[in-house]
Amino acid sequence: MALNYHQLHIFYTVAQRGSFSAAAQALHMTQPAVTMQIQSLEDYFGTKLLVRSTKRIDLTEAGKALYPYAQKSIELMRETEKAMSQFTSMLEGRLLLGSSLTIGEYVLPRLLGPFGRQYPHISIVLKVMNTTQIIDEIVSHQLNFGLVEAPVHHPDMISEPVMEDELKLVVPAGHPLSSKGKLRLEEVLSYPFVLREKGSGTRQVMEEQLERSGIDLGELDIVMELGSTGAVKSAVEAGFGLTFLSPSSVKHELALGLLNVLEIENVTFKRQFYSIHLKSTLLPVSAVTFLTFLREQKLPL
Structure with missing residues (x-):
């Protein structure tokens, strides 16, 4: 018998999960099949690799x-x-695959077309949901992988950067700030703001950068907190306040002259988009190809 990768993968998953049953579930195998492969590996090396105890595998x-x-x-x-x-x-x-709101609604739709033309035989089923739901569906093997707006700290997940994005100040058309040159952060923060809800990736990036710039978040005049980027855009367009969003998410409104994107002097709100998948599961080559394609793209602005 020759040593093979499949058996090493099974051994690694059993050791990581701590039980044959958990490894079998993660690998989509029966428990007896996992046990048989471990026994074959032990026969190959001529020594015991795992010891069963009452609660777990050591x-x-x-x-x-x-x-x-x-x-x-x-x-x-x-x-x-x-x-x-x-x-x-x-x-x-x-x-x-699953993706968070900004990626799924504003970034991927512009990239799926070019990818589909390059790889016409790969079909993609995209579900837009929050990060917690994406993790749950990956763990239950309903999704191959996910694309999210912040790194995920989960014991069973691998989180890898895929693309870089940058939030910009978004104001309604005709706003007094639009006629100015370089904007200072202090003058921008004197206006009311319409923001995504706490816990969203967009809100998290904005708050972290403001704190690094020495801003007390409690002093912000937040007039609305909304649960979707679309709602935030509508509120800003109606004149309720300013916001920070990815330029990818306001491309349509910019073209129509409804909103303006402005630069703030010496402040950037950069963030990474991440792919996440199970440590115990190898991504299919088609998924690796798709992620490689994304890494080679610049976000459409």
Whole structure:
């Protein structure tokens, strides 16, 4: 019998999950099949790798020695698939992905067309939802991966940067600030604001940058907190206040002359968009190809 990657992947997942049943669920295998593969691996090395206890699985000394090599083999396989994805123009597959609101409604729609023309045999099913829902559906294997606006700290997830975005000051057409040159942060913050709800990625980036700039968030005149970017845009357009949004999300309103995007001197609100997927599951090559494609794009403005 030859050593194979599949068995190392199973061993790594059992060790990480702490039980055969949890590993079987993560790998979409039956528990007996997982047990059989571990036994085959132990037969190959001629030593025990795992010890069953009443509550969990523990690694033997041999298992502890093998674990980092199994982990490296998974990382190497991911890197290999990423490197080779650029040569696979005839890929086929169906990708199930979730994305947060800004990415799903304003960024991806402009990129799915070019991707589809380059890879016509890959179909994408996109679900727009919040980060918690995306994580839940990835864990339950209803989604291959997700795209979110902030890194995710979850024990079963890998979080990797995909694209960079920058929030800008958005004001209604004809606002007094529109006629000025360089804006100072202090004069901007003297106006009322319409913001996304607390906990949203957009709100988080804005607040973190303001705090780094020495601004007391409690002094902001926040007249509205709304649960969607569309609602925020409508409120700003109606003159209720200013806001910070991604230029990708106001492209239509800019073209119609309803809103203006302005620069603030010496202040930037940059953020990363991230992909997330399960540590225990290798992404299909079609998913790696899609993420590679996204990394090569500049956000449409």
